[in-house]
Amino acid sequence: MAVSPSVIAKPTPESPCPCGSGKPFAQCCAPIIAGTVRPETAEQLMRARFTAHVTHDSAFIHRTYQATAKLPFVADEKEPDIGWTRLVIKSHELGGQPDLAYVDFSAYYLDRGREFSLDEKAEFKRLGGEWIYTRPLREGPAPIKAAHPKPGRNDPCPCGSGKKYKHCCLGKA
Numbered sequence: 001m002a003v004s005p006s007v008i009a010k011p012t013p014e015s016p017c018p019c020g021s022g023k024p025f026a027q028c029c030a031p032i033i034a035g036t037v038r039p040e041t042a043e044q045l046m047r048a049r050f051t052a053h054v055t056h057d058s059a060f061i062h063r064t065y066q067a068t069a070k071l072p073f074v075a076d077e078k079e080p081d082i083g084w085t086r087l088v089i090k091s092h093e094l095g096g097q098p099d100l101a102y103v104d105f106s107a108y109y110l111d112r113g114r115e116f117s118l119d120e121k122a123e124f125k126r127l128g129g130e131w132i133y134t135r136p137l138r139e140g141p142a143p144i145k146a147a148h149p150k151p152g153r154n155d156p157c158p159c160g161s162g163k164k165y166k167h168c169c170l171g172k173a
Contacts (some may be wrong), residue, residue, distance in 0.1 A: 004113075005085040005110060005115045006085065006107065006110075007110055008054050008083075008085060008086070009045070011025040011030075011055065011144045012025065013025055013030065017029050017122060018050065018051045018053060018054040018084070019047035019087055020044045020086060020087050020089075021049070021054075021081070021090070022045075022139045025051075026139070028047070028051075029047055029048040029051035029052075033048055033051065033052050033055070033057055039130075039131050040090065040155065041101070041131070042092060042104055042131050043123035044093040044131075045124060045131040045132070046089065046092075046103045046124070047065055047087065047089070048064075049061060050059070050084070050105075050107055051073065053082070053084055054084050058075060058076060059073050059075075064132055064133055065132070066125070066133065066134045067135075083111075084109050085115055087105060087106070087107050087108070087109045088102060088105060088106045088107075088108070089104075089105050089127040090106065090142075091104040092104075095123075097133075097158065098126075098171070099127070100124070100125055100126075101123075101125075101126075102121055102122065102123055102137065103121070103122050104121040105119075106118065106119045106120075106133060107120075110127075119140055120136050120138065120139050121137045122135070122136055122137065123137050152165065153165055153170060157169050
């Protein structure tokens with residue numbers, strides 16, 4: 001029997017961190033959100049931003065987003081109450097420069113009893129020694145890559161006829 005996903009409760013210092021690292025909250029994202037520890041990687045900042053969404057710490061989200069970081073924080077009176085269930089980091093890659101990184105992730109949430117995902121590939125930059133979320137590079141799931149390369153016009157037809165692709169199935173595709 002499948003287990004239904006449940007909304008992550010606001011963490012206590014000893015409870016597992018909502019980011020899914022397996023570490024206790026007090027030793028994982030709590031010090032980053034509090035500002036006592038700097039994230040060493042873009043992935044750590046991404047995990048802390050997710051945890052800040054779970055804990056409704058809008059100020060942290062505001063100051064770690066490049067577009068709003070230098071603006072004064074004004075609390076939103078009607079904060080969205082999203083029931084986050086889990087975070088899955090699919091990849092963490094360094095960019096072409098040492099202070100540029102990308103994190104591909106899925107953040108899952110419940111809506112009317114069904115689990116949905118917010119999929120994104122995000123860009124992060126290290127400015128003044130601190131990682132900051134700059135922008136989404138892709139929203140939605142990653143494009144599906146073909147298992148086999150598309151045949152060229154003069155390649156043998158993949159249907160197995162023995163003819164060239166251009167004389168067989170090219171016009172039918």
